[in-house]
Amino acid sequence: MGNSKEKIPLERVDPYRWRIPKRFNSEMHIPGMVYADDELIEQIVEDNALHQVANVATLPGVVGYSLGMPDIHWGYGFPVGGVAATSVENGVVSPGGIGFDINCGVRMLATDLLRDQVRGKVDKLADELFSNLPSGVGGAGMRQLSSGDMRDVMVRGSAWAIEEGYGFSEDLEVTEEQGCLAGANPDKVSNTALQRGLKQPGSLGSGNHFCEVQVIDHIYDEAAARVMGIERIGQVVVTIHCGSRGFGHQIAEDYIRLAESKQQEFGFHLVDRQLACLPLDSEDGKAYLAAMTCGANFAWANRQMLMHGVRQAFASVFGRKARPKETPLVYDVCHNIAKMEEYEVDVQMQQFCVHRKGATRAFPANHPVLPEKYQAIGQPVLIPGDMGRYSFVLVGAEGSMQQSFGSCCHGAGRRQSRTAAKKSMSSRALLDQLDAKGITVRVHSKNLLTEEAPSAYKDAQKVVNVVHNAGLAKLVARLKPLIVVKG
């Protein structure tokens, strides 16, 4: 792995925080701050993630700290698990800092079923989910859209999907931004991106994207869990992880290319071309944000459609209706996005462009943008672990507003490369291992499954413990996988 670069100096701030001082690199405008315990930091220093935290600290107009969450690992440009805020006065937006999969995110539905009620029907449910949720490489989604429909999707997000029959209006309240970020402008999206998106609405895709049926295994905070509709151990929930598919990738690619070609014009000399950025107050910067918003709204529509497929699968297998009463949406969070948000800096509220690259928003209780339902407990934070061990539900905590621009981790984080993961285990051995744990798998490409082997990931329990202990978010419940559906 690429760890041959200069060693990064790390200063231990407390048991969960490590500072990368500005002196490491004269180009850094701010220090870095990485959230990890002693064990996780040992894994983190193994790849290039910390150099990327330092690189992000060189972005024009970046403020506070360049942040690394405990699931941090080597990405491209930004580390995965990276957060950075830039000033709206003199700052930039870095399209690569949002990433290719714009508004990749997670949503979770609760069900009124217990594990025992599902036991005899696991295979049937797995088959039904696999057939209802288009997935895999090169596969079309639930709908092929016209260019006109696509414009609607770009502007309206989840609301478009609901109007087309994929879900219900009450789903919107429990979706980040109500499933539609304002400021979309389809004219800022290329025809190439449009072409890539037309066939893909309502599709999971491949890679680390999935739909999992999970069982509540442990409840840390009963009161918060109850507000979310998580009532007891053994309750069945469903998690969907996916994003904006080729559409978002093309938007990212178009604007990274544009930004890259204009770095000299803007007078930027960045250490990594993938960090290429655009001033927030420039026409190009505004155009990117308007196009990114189209990608984000497409992703919300996509997850909304997939959720409908999940509800239909449960309806058909358990003879009930596909509606929120039986399968309520708990929440939908995005973890690859730029948001204009306000934070108190120097005793006054200021607006920043918060880049979250593999990081989840984690607003605490009483935050004005949260739905009434979650005002008292804070925003649900959904953290998938790996397909063999567990995933977690948390709520945002006050510390996130003071320390991390309202953000926390987004997953377990990889510890092993895809190539190494593939070499270390055959797909047959992995399927056997999952089967022995009582996990039913449906997958299009078995070859791709081994890249996602549990052993390729950090221990998600350790990752969420860090954000809990650092005060960024609070643990609510732990979930164990029962069915895994992947591309």
Add this chain to the structure above:
Amino acid sequence: MSQQPYEVFEHTADIGLHAYGSTLPELFAHAAEGMQSLMVSPEQIRAQVSREISVEGHDPVSLLINWLNELIFLFDTEYLIFRQFEIEALTETRLQGRAHGEAYDTERHDLSSAIKAVTWHEAAVERTNDGYRARIIFDI
């Protein structure tokens, strides 16, 4: 030429490729072969259809990235995978080439990786004693 056309290197979240060529056109063809081989082994791909590809860039790195991205676009929109590439014309800022392959078929093609994008992270096209070397990291 003694050196291999391409080799894979490890990256935590994604996958990296070094491509080699005694000339720039050969480097571009090898990079495309390397990227396709990460998805489906070339022996499994038949050269049944071809596509004319023309891309522009402002330097060799951007030209290489745009060339590879065009292949990803053809996969995403027409499900095409390729095994053979001809670079017909190449300048500092423009490439014209042809790719030969077929539509991806889940029955016959064993997919080993799903490449979603070409990144600029540490991307490079360099002169070497034997010609050229490119370094590219793909988003998976």
